[in-house]
Amino acid sequence: MPYVVDTEALVKRYLDTVATGTSADVAALYSEDATLEDPVGGGEVHIGRQAIQRFYTALDAAELSTELLSFRSGGHEAAFAFGITVGGAMRIEPIEVMTFDRDGLITSMKAYWSQADVTML
Amino acid sequence: MPYVVDTEALVKRYLDTVATGTSADVAALYSEDATLEDPVGGGEVHIGRQAIQRFYTALDAAELSTELLSFRSGGHEAAFAFGITVGGAMRIEPIEVMTFDRDGLITSMKAYWSQADVTML
Secondary structure, X not given: OOOOOOHHHHHHHHHHHHHHOOHHHHHOOEEEEEEEEOOOXXXXXXXXXXXXXXXXXXXXXXXXXXXXXXXXXXXXXXXXXXXXXXXXXXXXXXXXXXXXXXXXXXXXXXXXXXXXXXXXX | OOOOOOHHHHHHHHHHHHHHOOHHHHHOOEEEEEEEEOOOOOOOOEEOHHHHHHXXXXXXXXXXXEEEEEEEXXXXXXXXXXXXXXXXXXXEOOEEEEEEOXXXXXXXXXXXXXXXXXXXX
Protein backbone atom coordinates (compact mmCIF):
# COMPACT_ATOMS: atom_id res chain seq x y z
CA MET A 1 0.00 0.00 0.00
CA PRO A 2 1.39 3.44 -0.89
CA TYR A 3 1.69 5.83 1.99
CA VAL A 4 2.51 9.46 2.53
CA VAL A 5 4.80 10.85 5.21
CA ASP A 6 5.97 14.44 5.67
CA THR A 7 9.64 13.69 5.05
CA GLU A 8 10.71 17.32 5.42
CA ALA A 9 9.20 17.52 8.93
CA LEU A 10 10.81 14.17 9.78
CA VAL A 11 14.23 15.34 8.59
CA LYS A 12 13.91 18.53 10.64
CA ARG A 13 12.94 16.48 13.70
CA TYR A 14 15.99 14.27 13.11
CA LEU A 15 18.36 17.25 12.88
CA ASP A 16 16.81 18.83 15.99
CA THR A 17 17.16 15.56 17.88
CA VAL A 18 20.79 15.12 16.82
CA ALA A 19 21.48 18.64 18.14
CA THR A 20 19.56 18.50 21.42
CA GLY A 21 18.79 14.85 22.22
CA THR A 22 20.67 11.84 23.51
CA SER A 23 21.84 8.90 21.42
CA ALA A 24 18.77 7.01 22.70
CA ASP A 25 16.51 9.83 21.46
CA VAL A 26 18.10 9.72 18.01
CA ALA A 27 17.98 5.90 17.86
CA ALA A 28 14.26 6.05 18.69
CA LEU A 29 13.69 7.83 15.37
CA TYR A 30 14.91 4.70 13.56
CA SER A 31 12.91 1.53 12.95
CA GLU A 32 13.94 -1.64 14.82
CA ASP A 33 15.70 -3.12 11.77
CA ALA A 34 17.02 0.10 10.24
CA THR A 35 20.44 0.42 8.59
CA LEU A 36 22.91 3.29 8.86
CA GLU A 37 26.02 3.92 6.74
CA ASP A 38 28.05 6.99 7.74
CA PRO A 39 30.21 7.72 5.87
CA VAL A 40 29.11 5.85 2.75
CA GLY A 41 32.10 3.91 1.45
CA GLY A 42 33.58 3.65 4.94
CA GLY A 43 33.07 -0.07 4.88
CA GLU A 44 30.70 -0.35 7.85
CA VAL A 45 26.92 -0.58 7.89
CA HIS A 46 25.23 -0.42 11.31
CA ILE A 47 22.20 -2.70 11.41
CA GLY A 48 19.40 -2.44 13.97
CA ARG A 49 18.40 0.22 16.49
CA GLN A 50 20.86 -0.98 19.15
CA ALA A 51 23.88 -0.71 16.82
CA ILE A 52 22.57 2.65 15.62
CA GLN A 53 22.34 3.96 19.19
CA ARG A 54 25.96 2.87 19.75
CA PHE A 55 26.96 4.82 16.63
CA TYR A 56 25.40 8.01 18.04
CA THR A 57 26.87 7.55 21.53
CA ALA A 58 30.00 9.43 20.44
CA LEU A 59 27.79 12.49 20.06
CA ASP A 60 26.42 12.38 23.63
CA ALA A 61 29.42 14.20 25.06
CA ALA A 62 29.66 16.83 22.31
CA GLU A 63 28.04 20.24 21.97
CA LEU A 64 26.25 19.98 18.62
CA SER A 65 24.31 22.30 16.37
CA THR A 66 22.69 21.39 13.06
CA GLU A 67 21.35 23.40 10.16
CA LEU A 68 19.31 22.13 7.20
CA LEU A 69 20.87 23.61 4.04
CA SER A 70 18.74 22.05 1.30
CA PHE A 71 16.03 19.44 1.12
CA ARG A 72 14.72 17.27 -1.74
CA SER A 73 11.73 15.00 -1.32
CA GLY A 74 11.26 11.69 -3.10
CA GLY A 75 8.05 10.00 -1.99
CA HIS A 76 8.83 8.34 1.34
CA GLU A 77 12.54 8.97 0.73
CA ALA A 78 14.48 12.23 1.00
CA ALA A 79 17.91 13.68 0.23
CA PHE A 80 19.23 16.71 2.07
CA ALA A 81 22.36 18.72 2.73
CA PHE A 82 23.03 19.99 6.23
CA GLY A 83 25.74 21.45 8.40
CA ILE A 84 26.70 19.99 11.77
CA THR A 85 29.00 21.89 14.12
CA VAL A 86 30.80 19.86 16.80
CA GLY A 87 32.00 21.60 19.96
CA GLY A 88 32.14 24.91 18.11
CA ALA A 89 35.40 23.64 16.61
CA MET A 90 34.54 21.61 13.53
CA ARG A 91 31.84 21.82 10.89
CA ILE A 92 30.88 19.00 8.52
CA GLU A 93 28.49 19.41 5.58
CA PRO A 94 27.21 15.98 4.45
CA ILE A 95 24.49 15.02 2.03
CA GLU A 96 22.26 12.37 3.58
CA VAL A 97 19.66 10.10 2.04
CA MET A 98 16.92 8.57 4.20
CA THR A 99 14.00 6.24 3.69
CA PHE A 100 10.98 6.23 6.02
CA ASP A 101 8.31 3.69 6.89
CA ARG A 102 4.59 4.47 7.17
CA ASP A 103 5.06 5.40 10.84
CA GLY A 104 7.66 8.01 9.94
CA LEU A 105 10.54 5.98 11.36
CA ILE A 106 13.85 6.05 9.49
CA THR A 107 14.45 2.68 7.81
CA SER A 108 17.80 3.59 6.23
CA MET A 109 20.26 6.44 6.39
CA LYS A 110 23.30 6.99 4.21
CA ALA A 111 25.65 9.93 4.82
CA TYR A 112 27.90 11.09 1.96
CA TRP A 113 30.89 13.14 3.06
CA SER A 114 34.66 13.02 3.22
CA GLN A 115 37.50 15.00 4.76
CA ALA A 116 36.97 17.59 1.99
CA ASP A 117 33.65 18.47 3.66
CA VAL A 118 35.13 19.10 7.11
CA THR A 119 36.13 22.62 8.16
CA MET A 120 38.03 23.46 11.33
CA LEU A 121 36.53 26.65 12.81
CA MET B 1 37.65 -6.82 -4.36
CA PRO B 2 37.53 -3.17 -3.32
CA TYR B 3 38.10 -0.70 -6.12
CA VAL B 4 38.60 3.01 -6.51
CA VAL B 5 36.98 5.20 -9.12
CA ASP B 6 37.15 8.99 -9.44
CA THR B 7 33.47 9.57 -8.82
CA GLU B 8 33.74 13.37 -9.07
CA ALA B 9 35.25 13.14 -12.58
CA LEU B 10 32.55 10.60 -13.53
CA VAL B 11 29.77 12.87 -12.26
CA LYS B 12 31.20 15.81 -14.21
CA ARG B 13 31.41 13.65 -17.35
CA TYR B 14 27.78 12.64 -16.82
CA LEU B 15 26.61 16.26 -16.46
CA ASP B 16 28.63 17.31 -19.54
CA THR B 17 27.17 14.42 -21.54
CA VAL B 18 23.61 15.26 -20.46
CA ALA B 19 24.22 18.85 -21.65
CA THR B 20 25.98 18.15 -24.94
CA GLY B 21 25.43 14.49 -25.88
CA THR B 22 22.61 12.38 -27.26
CA SER B 23 20.45 9.98 -25.27
CA ALA B 24 22.67 7.17 -26.63
CA ASP B 25 25.77 8.97 -25.31
CA VAL B 26 24.21 9.30 -21.85
CA ALA B 27 22.97 5.70 -21.84
CA ALA B 28 26.51 4.54 -22.69
CA LEU B 29 27.65 5.89 -19.30
CA TYR B 30 25.39 3.34 -17.59
CA SER B 31 26.14 -0.36 -17.12
CA GLU B 32 24.07 -2.89 -19.09
CA ASP B 33 21.88 -3.77 -16.08
CA ALA B 34 21.77 -0.32 -14.42
CA THR B 35 18.68 1.13 -12.74
CA LEU B 36 17.39 4.69 -12.91
CA GLU B 37 14.70 6.31 -10.73
CA ASP B 38 13.90 9.93 -11.61
CA PRO B 39 12.12 11.31 -9.71
CA VAL B 40 12.47 9.06 -6.66
CA GLY B 41 8.96 8.28 -5.41
CA GLY B 42 7.53 8.68 -8.92
CA GLY B 43 6.66 5.02 -8.96
CA GLU B 44 8.80 4.02 -11.97
CA VAL B 45 12.26 2.46 -12.05
CA HIS B 46 13.91 2.12 -15.46
CA ILE B 47 15.94 -1.08 -15.66
CA GLY B 48 18.66 -1.72 -18.24
CA ARG B 49 20.56 0.49 -20.67
CA GLN B 50 17.86 0.34 -23.35
CA ALA B 51 15.12 1.57 -21.00
CA ILE B 52 17.53 4.19 -19.69
CA GLN B 53 18.22 5.48 -23.20
CA ARG B 54 14.45 5.76 -23.78
CA PHE B 55 14.19 7.83 -20.59
CA TYR B 56 16.80 10.30 -21.88
CA THR B 57 15.28 10.50 -25.37
CA ALA B 58 13.02 13.34 -24.22
CA LEU B 59 16.17 15.40 -23.74
CA ASP B 60 17.44 14.92 -27.31
CA ALA B 61 15.29 17.76 -28.67
CA ALA B 62 15.97 20.20 -25.82
CA GLU B 63 18.69 22.78 -25.37
CA LEU B 64 20.25 21.81 -22.04
CA SER B 65 22.87 23.20 -19.73
CA THR B 66 24.04 21.66 -16.48
CA GLU B 67 25.98 22.97 -13.50
CA LEU B 68 27.42 20.96 -10.60
CA LEU B 69 26.46 22.78 -7.39
CA SER B 70 27.88 20.49 -4.73
CA PHE B 71 29.48 17.07 -4.65
CA ARG B 72 29.94 14.47 -1.88
CA SER B 73 31.93 11.32 -2.39
CA GLY B 74 31.17 7.99 -0.75
CA GLY B 75 33.59 5.32 -1.94
CA HIS B 76 32.29 4.16 -5.31
CA GLU B 77 29.05 6.06 -4.65
CA ALA B 78 28.39 9.78 -4.79
CA ALA B 79 25.70 12.33 -3.95
CA PHE B 80 25.54 15.69 -5.68
CA ALA B 81 23.33 18.71 -6.24
CA PHE B 82 23.18 20.26 -9.68
CA GLY B 83 21.17 22.65 -11.78
CA ILE B 84 19.77 21.74 -15.20
CA THR B 85 18.33 24.41 -17.47
CA VAL B 86 15.95 23.25 -20.21
CA GLY B 87 15.46 25.39 -23.29
CA GLY B 88 16.50 28.48 -21.34
CA ALA B 89 12.98 28.39 -19.86
CA MET B 90 13.05 26.09 -16.85
CA ARG B 91 15.63 25.24 -14.22
CA ILE B 92 15.51 22.19 -11.96
CA GLU B 93 17.87 21.63 -9.03
CA PRO B 94 17.84 17.93 -8.02
CA ILE B 95 20.03 15.99 -5.65
CA GLU B 96 21.18 12.76 -7.30
CA VAL B 97 22.79 9.68 -5.87
CA MET B 98 24.82 7.35 -8.09
CA THR B 99 26.74 4.11 -7.69
CA PHE B 100 29.56 3.12 -10.04
CA ASP B 101 31.17 -0.17 -11.02
CA ARG B 102 34.92 -0.75 -11.29
CA ASP B 103 34.84 0.41 -14.93
CA GLY B 104 33.32 3.74 -13.91
CA LEU B 105 29.92 2.90 -15.38
CA ILE B 106 26.84 4.08 -13.49
CA THR B 107 25.07 1.08 -11.93
CA SER B 108 22.26 3.06 -10.29
CA MET B 109 20.97 6.61 -10.36
CA LYS B 110 18.31 8.13 -8.12
CA ALA B 111 17.16 11.74 -8.60
CA TYR B 112 15.45 13.51 -5.70
CA TRP B 113 13.38 16.54 -6.72
CA SER B 114 9.82 17.76 -6.83
CA GLN B 115 7.88 20.67 -8.29
CA ALA B 116 9.28 22.80 -5.45
CA ASP B 117 12.72 22.52 -7.09
CA VAL B 118 11.57 23.76 -10.51
CA THR B 119 11.89 27.42 -11.44
CA MET B 120 10.42 28.99 -14.57
CA LEU B 121 12.95 31.48 -15.96
